[in-house]
Amino acid sequence: MSEPIFTPAGITPSAEQLAIQTARARHLLIEANAGAAKTTTLALRMAQALQRGAAPRMLLALTYTEPAVQALQAQLRLIGVPEPLLRELRIQTFEQFAGDCLAELEGPGMLQLRQEEELRPYVLEAIAQAQLRPQERHREELAVGGASEALIEGLLKSFAVLKGRLLLEREPLEQALSPALAEELGSDYFTLRVFSAYEMLRRGEETERPLFRFTGDAVYDLARLLLDQDLAEEGGVLAQGLALIVVDEMHDTHRAMFTVLQGLLARNRRAAFVGVGDRDQVIHGQAGAEAGFMGAIFEQEIGPALRLPLSASHRFGVDLAQAAGRLARKPYAAVPGRKTEIRCLPAENARVQARLLAVAAREHLQQQAHQELRILLRRPAQSLLIERELLKLGVPYQLQGLPPFLRRREILLMRGLHASARGVYAGFERDAGLRRDTLAALLLFAGAQVQSDALRGLDAHRAQRQALEAAAAHPGGMQEFIEGQVLRNASGLARPRLEACLALLRGGDLRAWAQGLMAGLEPERLAGAVLVRREDIRQVRDHLEQLLQLALGEEQDLDGFFALLHSLERAQTPRAVGGGGAATRVSLSTIEAAKGLEFDHVLLPHLSRGEFVGEGSADENRNLLYVALTRARQRLSLAFNPQAPSRYLIDAGLIQG
């Protein structure tokens, strides 16, 4: 019997796409290059299920990131799935999906923590508990010299891997831990012990409901529940009568996600499954992502799968496909007829580069009526000079997933200290949110607690938030809070550094402040005492350096410069809030935040030698550049110093070596 075939509105599917849309295999896996229409084909497949009569609630689409959720929604819209149907479809990240399932079992109201800093007290407590275990047999393994920020960052990273890979879930935690087991798992005894104590703190005495969840914990907690024989009944929450389960970005799957997927497939026996991915886009390797879950592991643990190809890029032309292919060392085709212009923007330094980018963005807005331009950054700090130039030229823009530079914590610290030192609170008067965020930043870097004995547990979080809201509620509250709470309760490490900075600011001389700030404030030490991720700590210095660079280029006196920051912020706010129109057509984000998305014009700055680096491995850097290049549709602009271009540009054949 022939079945009705869904015919999309915006595109004509290729034969390969049609084969995937209509395949009858229970499990279907597709590994294909960026832009080869994986997401679009998943959308076709979902539309086909609707066409076959499935209700929207019988479809479930899971992704790793939020932008991928949006990308799939956009493709469903493009192919003509009506808006009311679209709204009923469940398209979620694994984390959101797991959170929803758990909320069904536990009820709402889970405390969700999102910043590593918020975990810090729990990690410190876990270290103390691990070291004080009375029955400890390997005490010598637990001695560490202090709890430095690098130690905490490393522990949190290891925790993410232990959770992502479910490395300990097959062992009864308390009894099994030993240096030998640690070695077997590629970890160390100290990490495992602290992990165990941390998880006991997080999960609380009552196993019913954890104290809090951090990003990744919902998938982890759901996977643990699924592995627990005693809780088999609770796994019933996954029995949802599904007809189709699809996973986009399947290359980012780790063991905990895979366990959730396995649970879903086991409890929805009538559901077909389609997974798509591209192993060169793995940029989350540290959390335990393994492309193997699209390969042999799938076949061994779930069942045989049909594999179908998507062989050519529908997004960009053959020149860019070949460059991406050279970078990733794999064959890369493009459908005929697509063309992508690749241009170089030579710039000898960051300031010139920022100016060129802003000019290019302005030209884009003048010439291209409806097209989108995205500036992709390797590191968030790189936005500051670019944003300044965009504002100077009056180019409206949006930041995606980045706080505006004037609202970053270290910049707010400086703005708050300036206000306090000079007694100038003009600019803060009209915005309670700005006052609250500034006070929060001051409190953070001062290492101060509003209530000294309430550091642990939820109540400390809530108490602190309430105190900040109260102080920020009226303009006069800032000075009092800075003196009475921030400076009075500042840690021994922070106080002299903040005082040194205040003294420079009191002097009122912009050059003296700019020259003395780094030595006086020692931003890395200040940040190191309160932040967790090395990358964040480095960014504090990075951002302050950018701020100083900006200050020295503006020809203002000290108070004038800080007043300028306020007026820049006012210039920016209505556009960001207003949305729509030109503002949504020029945007800035990190590369990670653009994964799965595409733009008519991509501007990729900071491609000079040694600039395209971050915390990850060389492979991860290469994959990030691969992701960045392959976001472009019609035009790709690459900015770098022609005297010293990045090696990657040469490897990709984008410039001559």
Ligand SMILES: Nc1ncnc2c1ncn2[C@@H]1O[C@H](COP(=O)(O)OP(=O)(O)OP(=O)(O)O)[C@@H](O)[C@H]1O
């Ligand atoms: N049959 C088609 N005809 C024309 N354009 C198409 C067709 N199929 C897909 N496209 C377009 O090709 C582009 C890339 O598709 P898509 O985003 O699905 O690729 P992808 O493989 O998911 O990419 P990534 O790996 O980067 O997430 C989109 O603009 C999409 O609308």
